[in-house]
Amino acid sequence: MSEKQAIWMRVHFKMxxxxxxxxxxxxxxxxxxxxxxxxxxxxxxxxxxxxxxxERTQGWLHVNGELWQDEKTFVPVHLRPLGYVFQxxxxxxxxxxxxxxxxxxxxxxxxxxxxxxxxxxxxxxxxHLIERNDPAQLSGGERQRVAIGRALLxxxxxxxxxxxxxxxxxxxxxxxxxxLERLHRELNIPVLYVSHALDEVARLAxxxxxxxxxxxxxxxxxxxxxxxxxxxxxxxxxxxxxIEAEVARHDEAYHLTQLDFPGGSLWVGRVDQPFGTSVRAxxxxxxxxxxxxxxxxxxxxxxxxxxxxxIRDEGPDKVIVRMQVGESQMLLSRITxxxxxxxxxxxxxxxxxxxKSVALM
Amino acid sequence: MATLDPSDLQAVWLTLKLASxxxxxxxxxxxxMAWWLAHSRRWYKGLVSAVVALPLVLxxxxxxxxxxxxxxxxxxxxxxxxxxxxxxxxxTFAGLVVGSxxxxxxxxxxxxxxxxxxxxxxxxxxxxxxRASAWDRFVSVALPLARPGFLTAxxxxxxxxxxxFGVVLMLGGNIDGETRVLSVAIYSHVEAMEYGxxxxxxxxxxLFSFVVLLGLYLAGGKSWRVTR
Numbered sequence: 001m002s003e004k005q006a007i008w009m010r011v012h013f014k015m016x017x018x019x020x021x022x023x024x025x026x027x028x029x030x031x032x033x034x035x036x037x038x039x040x041x042x043x044x045x046x047x048x049x050x051x052x053x054x055e056r057t058q059g060w061l062h063v064n065g066e067l068w069q070d071e072k073t074f075v076p077v078h079l080r081p082l083g084y085v086f087q088x089x090x091x092x093x094x095x096x097x098x099x100x101x102x103x104x105x106x107x108x109x110x111x112x113x114x115x116x117x118x119x120x121x122x123x124x125x126x127x128h129l130i131e132r133n134d135p136a137q138l139s140g141g142e143r144q145r146v147a148i149g150r151a152l153l154x155x156x157x158x159x160x161x162x163x164x165x166x167x168x169x170x171x172x173x174x175x176x177x178x179x180l181e182r183l184h185r186e187l188n189i190p191v192l193y194v195s196h197a198l199d200e201v202a203r204l205a206x207x208x209x210x211x212x213x214x215x216x217x218x219x220x221x222x223x224x225x226x227x228x229x230x231x232x233x234x235x236x237x238x239x240x241x242x243i244e245a246e247v248a249r250h251d252e253a254y255h256l257t258q259l260d261f262p263g264g265s266l267w268v269g270r271v272d273q274p275f276g277t278s279v280r281a282x283x284x285x286x287x288x289x290x291x292x293x294x295x296x297x298x299x300x301x302x303x304x305x306x307x308x309x310x311i312r313d314e315g316p317d318k319v320i321v322r323m324q325v326g327e328s329q330m331l332l333s334r335i336t337x338x339x340x341x342x343x344x345x346x347x348x349x350x351x352x353x354x355x356k357s358v359a360l361m
Numbered sequence: 362m363a364t365l366d367p368s369d370l371q372a373v374w375l376t377l378k379l380a381s382x383x384x385x386x387x388x389x390x391x392x393x394m395a396w397w398l399a400h401s402r403r404w405y406k407g408l409v410s411a412v413v414a415l416p417l418v419l420x421x422x423x424x425x426x427x428x429x430x431x432x433x434x435x436x437x438x439x440x441x442x443x444x445x446x447x448x449x450x451x452x453t454f455a456g457l458v459v460g461s462x463x464x465x466x467x468x469x470x471x472x473x474x475x476x477x478x479x480x481x482x483x484x485x486x487x488x489x490x491x492r493a494s495a496w497d498r499f500v501s502v503a504l505p506l507a508r509p510g511f512l513t514a515x516x517x518x519x520x521x522x523x524x525x526f527g528v529v530l531m532l533g534g535n536i537d538g539e540t541r542v543l544s545v546a547i548y549s550h551v552e553a554m555e556y557g558x559x560x561x562x563x564x565x566x567x568l569f570s571f572v573v574l575l576g577l578y579l580a581g582g583k584s585w586r587v588t589r
Contacts, residue, residue: 054486077489078497084490090483094505103501104491154492 008190009158013050013059015214022046022057022214028207030064033184033191035201035222037233038211044194045087047211048162051192052084053077064157083151083189085161089143091135097146098130104154113155115187120149123186124179141172145179152187159183159191165200180204181361198233202226202242202282203361208233227330229312229322234332239320240284241331242361247277256301259358263326267301268358280361285320287356288333292343294352302355306331308347311340321345323353331355365558371538372546373562379454379542380522383461384469387518388511390462391469395510396499398470399477414467421464425531428460432532452534457542460528468517476510477503512580520573524566 008030015022022043028034036044049055053068054077060070068075083104091100101117121127124145129138135146144164151159164180165173177200184191184204195201201208201222208225210218210233218231223242226233233239243266245259250270257271259279271279294303306323309330314320319340321333331353345351398410416424431438432450439449450456480503488498504511526544533540535549543562550559 052490054489076494077486078492078494082490084487086483086487088483090487092484092487092502092506094508103488103493107492107497150491 008064010062011047011051011059013047013057013061015046015050015055015057015059020046020214022050024211024214024216026209026216026219028190028192028209030190031188032206033193033204034207034209035205036192036194036209036211037198037201037205038196040196041213042211043214044196044211045162046214048160048192048194052082052160053080054084081154081157083154083156083159085144085148085151085159085164087163088167089140089147091138091143091146091150093136095135096131096133097126097135097138100135100146101126101130101150101153104150108154115152115155117153120152123152123182124149139172140168141175144168144172144176148179148183152183152189156189159189160194161191162194163196164193166195166197177203198236198238199282202240203280223330227322227332229310229320234285234312234320234322235314237286238284239332239334240282240287241329243281243283243329243358245279245281247271247273247275247279249275261326261329263329264304266304266355266358268360271360282359282361283331283355284357284359285332285334287358288331289354289356290321290323290333290335290339290343290345291352291354292345292349295354298354300354300356302358304331304353304355306351306353308345308349308351310347311345313337323351325353365561368537368541369546369558369562372541372543373565375454375538375541376523376543379457379461380519382458383465383522384515384519386458386462387465387469388515391466391473391514391518395470395473395477396503398474413470416464417467421525421527422531424464425460425528428456428463428528429531432456432459451532452536452540454533454539457529457533457540460532461522461525464525464528465518465521468521469514472510472513472517473507474510476507480506509580513577516573516577520570523569 007027009028011027012025013022020043024043024047036047038044046055050057050059051061053075056074061068067073068080092103095103101120105113105117121130126145126149129142129146132138135143138146148164165176168176181204193204205222208220208222209216210225210231212232218225218228223244225231227241228234243261245261245266248258248260248265250257255270256267257269259266259268259281266281268281273279304325306325308321309324310322312320314334317336318334319337321335323331323333325331333353394413398406429451430436432442433439434443434449442449450459484502484506485498488502493501524544526548529540529542529545535541535545543566547559547562550562
């Protein structure tokens with residue numbers, strides 16, 4: 001992901017309603033997934049609905065050089081080339097799965113149909129569902145897949161997703177996530193993804209817009225933003241760094257795979273992917289410990305040379321440390337205040353970061 | 362063995378015609394009203410609801426009485442219809458239709474309104490994001506989803522018009538072939554002590570009403586919430 005990307009979408013909305021105030025502005029790049037992330041009540045769903053035109057409030061919105069809303073203009077929802085996936089699948093109960101999928105497809109001019117039914121059925125694994133006439137009887141995960149397909153079939157220029165996984169149980173979530181990742185990779189449609197789950201965001205997003213009480217408190221590339229200690233995300237229990245790496249080699253004897261990233265490499269359990277495949281790994285702050293010199297006789301496989309960039313207190317007993325590995329990769333570590341003082345850790349010090357576990361996304 | 366004379370058969374035919382025309386007109390009037398009542402947030406929505414529901418509580422004779430005054434030669438509506446060279450409405454079939462439509466309005470509006478309300482905003486929002494215009498959303502999503510409500514409205518409006526007596530009597534009198542509907546025919550037979558034909562017509566009504574209600578429940582009209 002390049003850090004400097006063309007701005008493709010500019011948003012600014014204001015709303016005052018029942019003690020809730022929204023005053024949110026951000027811009028988003030033309031590729032990848034931009035996550036609108038924040039606690040419930042932070043206004044992320046409202047903001048997404050404003051972008052879709054489902055809520056009408058003061059503000060302006062430019063997408064891809066087109067004006068969708070300003071003081072004088074308001075393009076109605078059905079004329080905006082967007083796809084919207086709601087929290088609940090909201091399939092039309094009076095239509096078959098096929099008719100649901102084709103609802104939007106039929107309503108766009110044939111020359112603009114860039115996504116075809118067969119493709120969507122294949123991508124989302126819908127072939128066994130398409131002839132069903134009882135959409136209400138589908139499982140939660142199946143319904144949401146149909147809803148995603150239905151939105152994609154309008155060949156949208158932007159896909160808006162409002163916590164598409166939050167109404168699902170863990171099993172259905174795991175079932176859908178790979179499809180979302182495939183969409184991300186195979187479809188060249190920018191996505192705005194609303195979520196309050198950090199793990200989901202770390203897995204899917206490329207760009208992060210952080211909301212709090214109706215305001216945007218930060219916006220930027222995922223890796224950089226998650227590593228900023230001045231933001232609440234760094235102080236979540238599951239705070240951590242995201243590493244974009246590629247498969248470098250396999251150790252067949254020990255069933256391990258080496259992942260390379262600019263400035264270092266990590267050993268993880270065998271990944272069944274060819275060399276050069278891009279993978280995203282997440283290293284939680286609580287899984288990283290710090291040593292001032294390379295430890296001997298450690299069972300930990302992954303020890304990275306790092307430089308301490310910043311240390312912040314986190315409650316009475318803990319601190320969080322931001323380190324840089326190589327040119328640009330950030331790593332977070334949560335340690336006790338006592339360890340910091342014992343080791344005499346300070347900004348600018350070179351240390352060894354010991355990574356206990358790496359989660360592949 | 363009692364038999365029905367031609368004027369009784371004419372009353373049956375007239376009743377069916379009145380009920381059909383009334384139901385058709387009610388669908389045209391009640392659907393937009395129900396849509397507005399289901400979606401509007403205006404302060405006077407309650408006022409409109411109350412006016413629509415008025416025939417539920419008013420004695421039909423009261424409604425008939427005011428309609429008679431309004432549509433008569435001295436009434437506002439009467440003056441208008443006369444100015445338009447339409448004569449006056451009381452004691453005509455058209456007058457009966459106007460009275461029946463007003464009298465049965467809540468029976469058509471309420472089930473349709475309930476059905477629209479139970480659909481909620483979500484399906485319409487989904488349709489909008491799938492490029493459907495407002496009219497398209499109404500036709501392709503709201504109408505099919507509100508089908509049970511329409512079914513209930515049709516059956517109730519039709520049956521209610523068939524059974525109507527007070528408004529007809531006040532407004533239409535008892536003119537053979539023009540305003541003499543079934544319920545009035547039964548009343549006339551009883552007045553004349555002709556219990557045989559009265560039995561036939563009344564029994565037919567009981568059977569008809571039962572079949573209608575049975576159909577309603579079998580069809581599972583979920584928005585059946587009208588109470589009297």
